[in-house]
Amino acid sequence: MSDWPPLLAVFLALPLTAAVLTPAVCRSSSTRGWAWALVTMLVTSVIGGVLIARVATRGPFSYVVGGWTAPYGIELRFDEFSAAVAIICLLGVLAIVFSRRYAERALQAERIPYYYALLLLNLTGMLGFTVTGDLFNLFVFLEILSLSGYALVAISGEKIAEMAAFKYLVMGAISSLMVLFGTGMLYALTGSLNMADITSRLAGAAQTPLIVALGAMTLGFMVKAALFPLHVWLPDAHAIAPSPVSAILSGLVVKVGIIGMLRLYQIAYGSGAVDLAGLNLVLTWLGALAIVMGAFFAVFQDDIKMMLAYSTISNIGYIVMGLGLASTYSVIGASVHVFNHALIKATLFLGAGALIHQTGKRTLTDLAGIGKAMPFTVAAISIGAISIVGIPPTAGFLCKWYIALGAMQAGHPFFGFALVFGALLIFIYYIRMVNAFYFREPRDRAAVDVQEAPATMLIPVLVLATLCLVMGVLGRLPLTFIEPAVERLLMPVGGG
Amino acid sequence: MIDALWQNLDYAASVVLFCIGLYTVITRENLIKKFMGLNIMETAVFAFIVALGVVEGGDAPIAGSGAAPPFINPLPQALILTGIVVAVSTTALALSLIIRIWRQCGTIEADELREAE
Numbered sequence: 001m002s003d004w005p006p007l008l009a010v011f012l013a014l015p016l017t018a019a020v021l022t023p024a025v026c027r028s029s030s031t032r033g034w035a036w037a038l039v040t041m042l043v044t045s046v047i048g049g050v051l052i053a054r055v056a057t058r059g060p061f062s063y064v065v066g067g068w069t070a071p072y073g074i075e076l077r078f079d080e081f082s083a084a085v086a087i088i089c090l091l092g093v094l095a096i097v098f099s100r101r102y103a104e105r106a107l108q109a110e111r112i113p114y115y116y117a118l119l120l121l122n123l124t125g126m127l128g129f130t131v132t133g134d135l136f137n138l139f140v141f142l143e144i145l146s147l148s149g150y151a152l153v154a155i156s157g158e159k160i161a162e163m164a165a166f167k168y169l170v171m172g173a174i175s176s177l178m179v180l181f182g183t184g185m186l187y188a189l190t191g192s193l194n195m196a197d198i199t200s201r202l203a204g205a206a207q208t209p210l211i212v213a214l215g216a217m218t219l220g221f222m223v224k225a226a227l228f229p230l231h232v233w234l235p236d237a238h239a240i241a242p243s244p245v246s247a248i249l250s251g252l253v254v255k256v257g258i259i260g261m262l263r264l265y266q267i268a269y270g271s272g273a274v275d276l277a278g279l280n281l282v283l284t285w286l287g288a289l290a291i292v293m294g295a296f297f298a299v300f301q302d303d304i305k306m307m308l309a310y311s312t313i314s315n316i317g318y319i320v321m322g323l324g325l326a327s328t329y330s331v332i333g334a335s336v337h338v339f340n341h342a343l344i345k346a347t348l349f350l351g352a353g354a355l356i357h358q359t360g361k362r363t364l365t366d367l368a369g370i371g372k373a374m375p376f377t378v379a380a381i382s383i384g385a386i387s388i389v390g391i392p393p394t395a396g397f398l399c400k401w402y403i404a405l406g407a408m409q410a411g412h413p414f415f416g417f418a419l420v421f422g423a424l425l426i427f428i429y430y431i432r433m434v435n436a437f438y439f440r441e442p443r444d445r446a447a448v449d450v451q452e453a454p455a456t457m458l459i460p461v462l463v464l465a466t467l468c469l470v471m472g473v474l475g476r477l478p479l480t481f482i483e484p485a486v487e488r489l490l491m492p493v494g495g496g
Numbered sequence: 497m498i499d500a501l502w503q504n505l506d507y508a509a510s511v512v513l514f515c516i517g518l519y520t521v522i523t524r525e526n527l528i529k530k531f532m533g534l535n536i537m538e539t540a541v542f543a544f545i546v547a548l549g550v551v552e553g554g555d556a557p558i559a560g561s562g563a564a565p566p567f568i569n570p571l572p573q574a575l576i577l578t579g580i581v582v583a584v585s586t587t588a589l590a591l592s593l594i595i596r597i598w599r600q601c602g603t604i605e606a607d608e609l610r611e612a613e
Contacts, residue, residue, distance in 0.1 A: 136575055143582045147589060154593055162596045163609060166527065169593065173534055173586050174521070177541050180579060184545040187572070 008063040008076050011047045011085075012128050015040055019120035023113045030104060030112040037096045037116040041123065045089035048127075052083050056481065062133060071197040077133030080485030081262055081335070084130050084255070087342045091251050092123040094460035095244040098350050101454050102357055106156055106242045115155055115242075122148040122248065129256055135183045135193045138263070142179060142224070142256065146172045149253055152245045153237045164236035171223055171233040178220030179260070185213030186267075195267055202271035210274050217264055218279065225257025227320055228290035231313045235297075238309035243353020246305060250312045250349060251342035258319050258338055262489075265323070269489055280324045287321025288418040290314060295425035299432075302363045304352045307429060308345065311388065314422060315341045321415060322403040330406020331486045336478050337399035340387075340471055344396055347384035347464040351377050354453035354461055364433060369442030374452050378437045380465035385430035387468040390423050395471035398479065506547040513540035527597065527604040531590050538583045542576045549573060 018040040026033035054061065060079035067073070096119065103112050125145025132138050150172065154165035187193055189209060190201040202210070226234040234254070238246050268274055294314030301307040319341070322334025354377045355370060356362050371378040387394035390401075400419060407416035452458065471478075501508055517540060520533025549572035555563035557570060598604050 136578075140578060140582070143586075147582075147585055150589060150593075154596070159600055162593050162600065166590065166593045166597065169586070169590055170521065170530065170534060173590075174518075174537065176582075177537055181541050181544065184541070184548060184572070187545075188548045 006063075007047060008051060008061075008078060008131065009065065011044065011051060012076070012124060012131070014047070015044050015120050015124040015127065019117050019124060022117035022120060026113040026116070030109060031100075033113040033116045034096065034100050034103075037120055038093065040120060041089065041092045041096055044123075044127070045093055048085045048089045051078055052086055054078075055080060055083065071192050071194045074137050075133035075194055075196075076131050077196070078131050080482055081259065082131045083481065084259060084338065085127055087339050088123060088126050088130065088252055091248060091342060091346050092119075094346065094350070094464060095119070095248050098247075098353065098457050098460045099242075099244045100456040102242065102244060102353060102457065105357060108157065111155060111157075115152070118148045118152050118155070119245070119248070121145075122152060122253070126252055126256060130259055133195050135186065135195060135198070137193075138260070139176070139180050139183055142260070143176055145253065145256060146176060146224075149249060153241045153249075155245075156240065156242050158240060160236065161240045164233075164240045168233045168237040171230075175220040175223030178216045178223075182213045182215075182217030182220065185209055185216070189213065195263065199267050199270040202267065202273040205273050207274065214264060214268060214274065214279070218261060218283075221257040221260040221264070222286075222320075223257070224260065225254050225316050225320070226313055227257070227286055227316055228293050228313055229286075231290070231294070231316075234313060235306055235309040238312065239303060239305040243305070243349055243356065246308070246353070247346040247349035250309065251346040254312060254316055255319075255338050255342060258316070258323070258334075261320075261323060262335070266489055276326070280326050283320050283324030284412070284415060285324075287317045287319070287324055288415055288422075290317025290320065291418060291422035292317075292425065295422050295429070299425060299429045301429075302365060304355070304362055304364060304367065304433065305349070307364075307433070308348050308352060311348075311426065311429075312341075312345060314426060315345070315388070317422070318400065318403060318419065321419070322399075322406060325403070325406050325410045325412065325415065326490065327406040327409040328483075328486060328490060329409050330403050331490065332479055332482055333399045333402025333404075333406055335482045335486065336402070336475075339478060340395040340399050340468075343464060343467050343471060344384050344387045347380060347461060347468055348388070350457070350461045350464065351381035351384060354457045355381075357457065358450045358453055364436045365443060368436045368440035370450075371438040373450050376458055377453050377461055380461045381437070382434050383465040383468050385434055387472070389427045389430055393469065393472045395468045395475070397472060398475035402479070506550070507544060510540045510544035510547065513537075513543065525606045525608075527594050527606060528591075530606070531587070531594070534590075535583070535587065538579075542579055542583075545572045545579070546576050 022033060022036060025036055055078055062075050062077040065074040103115055107115055122145050125141050128141035132141060150165050150169045153168055154162050186198055189205045190198045192198050192201055223230045238250050241249060268276055291314050294310050294317055298307050298310035319334045319337050322330040355367060361367055387396040390396040404416045404419050407413060514537055517533045517537030521530050524530050549569035551566045551568050554566045554568040557567040594604055601609055
């Protein structure tokens, strides 16, 4: 028990309550909706900061919901991996700031309060998913964030938006079912839903059902993470959604699948009840395939948001490959890439959103020569592009370096090669984008003769671009923070 | 083998149901039928988890009702109650999406929608 118990509960209850109240509080005033959502997320971020400071000084801690003690009641548990709430809060705040002007043009006025409500619900779902210590509770938060995600994809009301949302919904619902099925199996095997409790009871469990359970859950999380070849729902959904939503979906929501896999690993490695070598091999290969195929598809896109969506598939490949290699370095690299890719992809999607908002155009051909008209936005996008390729002084470099080191450490230099090859392909299409913005002659001069984006859009983009550079320089900070957690994770039996 | 199957008939039934649902989702072009397939899959998983709690000849564990051990495990039912609520929300959202697709495109057959794109 901790001396400041309710903080972790308030952390989830506050945005959840605020989300439900949004349409009532704001009626049809979009400004009020914006302010309401922003204040909520700012307060939540402060609480999140306090929680992270506590885990950094005192290690993991938990909160018992409703006074029912751990194995019976629901436990909220905050450990080093839960520090992912930092990036969720950060992107949440910036996406809401960005939405101020974007939503006014992209959405019908009466939908705007619902837009903020769904955004807050989505963020709450992710926060809850990251801090819960109970498997069924994990499923509930997964559904909260998925359902709000489907609705957010459809909210723009564009012609193919509903179809993209429906495709996303069907794939998402099947994957949630797989997770629920696996949860049921684990409950049947251990008689418990608490993750720590399952870990301690799993030793000596029957192998076949255990493998089926872990396999079903991994498959479910793979769909959520859009790992190739289960990525088919992603490009349309992420490209059609309003840009701040794309930033959240691509930066954070797909990472939920990764965090889910990390949680499963905590259970599986911690109990030592099952040999994961086969699963790891599959993950490593799928990761390598995803890197190359995602990059390959992205090269042929002309629509800027479509290109960014395929780039996400490629980056999820990096993260999953890092997890699959299962060496200390690669898992550290993968965990930090969850954080850094979120920063980078949000920079790019919000930057692209600013371009689309100002010009009304979304293809590279139409946006040629935009660099002169919107210098700050395009500079920020360029920093994001350099960063995602992984050129040294930026945030993207360190994680890829660590994953490559991990490939060597695990004795699979081939995968290090796949990583470099993928980075080269990624380099090609990002250089194509930067080239079009700066050096190509505009096709239609009137189309790119626009003002720089308004302050509420420009500031989030610039903050994120700065962070891409800062995280490259201060890269050791998150690495050393996550290291003890990864070492505990990979330690054999009794390590949990 | 046959004996084991017979003893776990409830689990086997949910696996069959799950496969029927999955087949429907994959093969049907009509979006509503696709979604009904998904509902069948949901039901299969729910049935599986509820079946986990059953103890042959067990009593419901209600205090003061004179019930005696062995008891049935009530927790899976409580979980599935939540699961059903989630499934209903998913269904509501999907149906409203289908209505909007119908209004915008005039069809809810997946193959015709692909052509329209």
